[in-house]
Amino acid sequence: MEFAFYFCGLMSILTTFRFITHTNPVHALMYLIASLLSIAGVFFSIGAYFVGALEIIIYAGAIMVLFVFVVMMLNLGNTQEQEREWLKTSLWLAPAIISLILLVLIIYAIITLHQQSINGTVIDAKTVGINLFGSYAFIVELTSMLLLAGLIIAFHIGREDRQSEVLNNRSFEKINSNEENA
Secondary structure (H helix, E strand, C coil): CHHHHHHHHHHHHHHHHHHHHCCCHHHHHHHHHHHHHHHHHHHHHCCCHHHHHHHHHHHHHHHHHHHHHHHHHHCCCCHHHHHHHHCCHHHHHHHHHHHHHHHHHHHHHHHHHHHCCCCCCCCCHHHHHHHHCCCCHHHHHHHHHHHHHHHHHHHHHHCCCCHHHHHHHHHHHHHHHHHHHC
16 A cells, blocks of 8 residues: 555645646646545545545535635636637646546556455544534634635635626617617
8 A cells, every 4th residue: 555655645636736837727637536545545545544435425515516616706708718718628638537547546546455354443523523613623614714815705706707798788779779770
């Protein structure tokens, strides 16, 4: 599992770098999902199975869906041109290869797991809830406030001022209706 630890660590560094440097927000989010899955692989390789599962469920699942909805809400340009660009092989090949390599690594880890046993205690949801909202309540609330602030900032940065367009369209409709009435 030492190989899996270093490999997932390297993949998380590379995909995080691509997330930071990529200009297309949708592709950047795909690299961020690959990075979060790599970090989950790091947790799995060091034996923190519960933390790895939480990483996949909470971060790579729920929060990334929320980010994708924010990007869709911002509507960053002409959708037909964007869809044509997304179909180019050069844009989706690298994330697909990274995801395939991570899948092969996960399958390898599962196949070799029969030689070892996972020893641990069963933790129920009540214990996790008590820990999260007991001693870690401040950290959980701070994280939720940071995510909310990030969403609000992303909305305001990506929002276009469309007031003039609306006024122009309505004035154009009034001009057309006045010409038809005359």
